[in-house]
Amino acid sequence: MADEKKVKHVLGISGGKDSAALAVYMRDNYPELDIDYFFTDTGKELPEVYEYLSKLEGYLGKPVLRINPNRDFDFWLMQHNNYLPSAQARWCTIKMKLKPFEEWVKPYLDDGYTVYSYVAIRSDEEYREGYKSNNENLIVKLPFKDDGIDKQSVINILEHSGLGMPAYYSWRSRSGCTFCFFQRKIEWVRLRETHPDAFEEAKAYEKNAVEHGSPFTWSERESLNELEKPERIAQIKADYEKRLERAKQKRIANPLKKDEEIDMDELYGKSKVCLACHK
Numbered sequence: 504m505a506d507e508k509k510v511k512h513v514l515g516i517s518g519g520k521d522s523a524a525l526a527v528y529m530r531d532n533y534p535e536l537d538i539d540y541f542f543t544d545t546g547k548e549l550p551e552v553y554e555y556l557s558k559l560e561g562y563l564g565k566p567v568l569r570i571n572p573n574r575d576f577d578f579w580l581m582q583h584n585n586y587l588p589s590a591q592a593r594w595c596t597i598k599m600k601l602k603p604f605e606e607w608v609k610p611y612l613d614d615g616y617t618v619y620s621y622v623a624i625r626s627d628e629e630y631r632e633g634y635k636s637n638n639e640n641l642i643v644k645l646p647f648k649d650d651g652i653d654k655q656s657v658i659n660i661l662e663h664s665g666l667g668m669p670a671y672y673s674w675r676s677r678s679g680c681t682f683c684f685f686q687r688k689i690e691w692v693r694l695r696e697t698h699p700d701a702f703e704e705a706k707a708y709e710k711n712a713v714e715h716g717s718p719f720t721w722s723e724r725e726s727l728n729e730l731e732k733p734e735r736i737a738q739i740k741a742d743y744e745k746r747l748e749r750a751k752q753k754r755i756a757n758p759l760k761k762d763e764e765i766d767m768d769e770l771y772g773k774s775k776v777c778l779a780c781h782k
């Protein structure tokens with residue numbers, strides 16, 4: 504008898520809204536696919552992310568597999584001379600997200616499987632980077648793009664499923680590490696208020712890095728010590744309120760958009776999104 508075709512379906516959950524909605528969408532619309540959901544865990548994620556993963560597992564009726572890097576952040580930090588990762592030197596994503604995924608799927612590819620990886624790029628987004636593989640048997644699929652699912656549809660999917668948005672969306676726009684350098688200044692201020700221990704840990708990493716000559720601080724052009732000065736916090740909050748007010752005025756002027764949520768991208772301009780960490 505001929506071998507059954509070896510096929511594996513995988514879907515990476517980042518802790519963000521888009522990948523969670525894609526998992527829900529695939530379960531509801533393509534129940535015939537046996538998908539392995541996975542989460543690459545840096546060990547430095549927000550507690551809200553773990554809570555959301557548990558809720559999602561309940562909805563999916565199966566576990567979200569945890570893939571841990573074989574070495575933790577502290578190990579890789581030492582390997583990089585204690586220099587903090589940054590948008591210019593993003594070793595963290597490679598070592599703690601992409602490599603563990605590659606190592607996880609490698610045995611299947613070596614064994615002749617075709618692996619379909621479902622990625623949550625929406626129809627209102629461009630697909631620029633993403634996971635690219637040299638292996639022709641690892642195939643990236645973009646169901647949201649193919650099926651015309653945009654940002655509002657993603658929010659609707661999560662609302663209708665009963666999961667709602669991840670809890671951290673009330674104070675921060677992205678999943679990923681507590682100390683992610685893609686955070687805006689206002690999000691650092693809110694991290695300090697919401698998870699003071701995580702903020703202190705980020706400060707300690709930064710102090711150590713600066714003492715070792717790191718060219719990068721977590722946040723652009725200032726250390727967290729400077730950012731947490733009361734007058735600086737007041738300035739960052741005032742700037743946020745000003746931007747929010749301006750966005751609200753624009754909403755009034757455009758009734759078509761009046762019910763749409765105002766997000767950080769709208770206030771501060773689009774920042775880079777990492778598919779592995781933030782989708």
Ligand code: SF4
Pocket residue numbers: 545588593595596599600678679680682683684685777780
């Ligand atoms: S969430 Fe941010 S800090 Fe963490 S691995 Fe991704 S890019 Fe790096």
